[in-house]
Amino acid sequence: MKTKRNITKLMLILLCMLLVISSLAACGKDVKDDTAKGGKPSGTEKGSDKKDDKEPSAEGGYSGSAPVTEEEKTFTILTTNSGSKLSTSSDWEKMTWWHEALERANINLELEIIDSSAYGDVVRPRLAAAADLPDAIKLPDKDPDMSYLNSGIFIELSDLIDEYGYNLSKQFEIYDSLKAEVTTPDGEIYYLPYIYTPHNNSRTLMVNDAFAEKVGKPLSEMKTLDDYYDYLVAVKEADANENGNPDDEIPLFMRAGMTKLWGMVWGLDLSDGGGYQADENGNIICGYIDDRYLEMLTFFNKLYTEGLLYNEFATADLDTQNALFADNQVGSLIHFVSNCTGYSQRIDPDWNIDTDELIIVPVEPLEGPHGDKYAYGRDVLGSIYGITTECEDPETLFAFFDYLYSEEIGILTWYGLEGKDYEVSNGDYVFSDEFLDNKDNYRGVNGFNFDGLPSYQFPGGYMATQSDKVRDISENVLNKHLMNPTVTFSYKLDSENEIIQEYAADLATYFDENLTAFIMGTKPLSEWDSYVETVKSMHVDDIIEVHQAVYDRQSAVE
Ligand SMILES: [Ca+2]
Ligand SMILES: [Ca+2]
Incomplete structure (x- = not known):
């Protein structure tokens, strides 16, 4: 067991509290709703009230934890997995962490797993024909026009949520937009969500720490957009990567379609909300015609003209990015914070996570011209799952799905088995070498990041394999400055x-x-x-x- 990358239980608890604090700090409907609910951390109050009731359910007495049923039950599910690269039914058979979950629940699943690239083509005709339907289906899309929902294939879930949604209700409280996103204009709910977490998974500015030291612009002094501009100019002028050529550094690298993420520095969501967002009064605006966007364009035109922004920002892809990192040419970029460790490894293949300082470092969000200071989160609704009218025991299947939203299952399916993949020592999660080294995709094979069932990204999940510094900044700084889209997925008239x-x-x-x-x-x-x-x-x-x-x-x- 290595001792370095520990995740303390305390951190997890603090994180749950941060979820609420950060959504209180964000603009838009999160504020209103959280305030209305009194902002209880991680929704424990409502959940535990329910749990204490110990109301026996129709079958087996499910009250939020395993076993879901006294008598083993079998269900059929049609699904795909896009969370990790494993996508066949035989891959599923090897996912020991998920099979442990089934064993605890006393549930047997017959999963038909279709490769994600073919999923829509295979599933849409079957949904249209409404023949040979399994007990539950992962939808090929979010059913934006509600055509599947209106076809009568799927059962309405509101009563089941009220009766057995112990853990799902907690998720609804943590992720405030989630319930509204799966609710129809008539107030009905037909689908169970896979939940993305914006926490410890934000898109944020990362800077080459070695460049910053070399050009005399230490990260500790990079607070505002102006400070950052000075850094870009210094990198351009100097031989920051010390290869003898002062002209090969890219002060700011952005990939195609990602430059719009910079809107957050001007308080604008130009990205996942499509350019639409709620302002502090709950009024929808279009950022792409806002005067602050003109300011951003003026700034970026200046960066481009002065050679500070990568000249192929509009078309650059991952291959471009990897090649530039391999030659240590990148001075900064905005992307997912969980990529940070990987960037350092790409610059220096011998870079050691336990002993070496990070090369590409996430920085405290810059303060923009209007005082905005954000890391960019995301819409929390991932794929959706429906229970079909063919299911003979929707209560037990729903209860099983609810169990998959529990903290126990989050830990099991992202950290693995206690005693094998991790040990808890003085409240710290200490991961095994096998887990961390990930030889032959060990974690993926066992079920890490599998999204073929209703469940959720465990908020600490992506951080398990990150260096201490990334985790520290993500948990203690970035999570407090999250901007999540306010115009999210929705069912419309x-x-x-x-x-x-x-x-x-x-x-x-x-x-x-x-x-x-x-x-x-x-x-x-x-x-x-x-x-x-x-x-x-x-x-x-x-x-x-x-x-x-x-x-x-x-x-x-x-
Ligand atoms: Ca230079
Ligand atoms: Ca150089």
């Missing part, structure tokens, strides 16, 4: 879907093209006003109106 379908795609394309054009200067910034006029002529106000109606409806979901 037919009339609303029609407006989205008519205008949203063209607008998104226009936003992307103009972001690139303004930054590269192929469209001068002096054309901003006519750009805004064009966006308005493309019915942006109609889209805003739809998002406002949806947002108001979602905010009312309790």
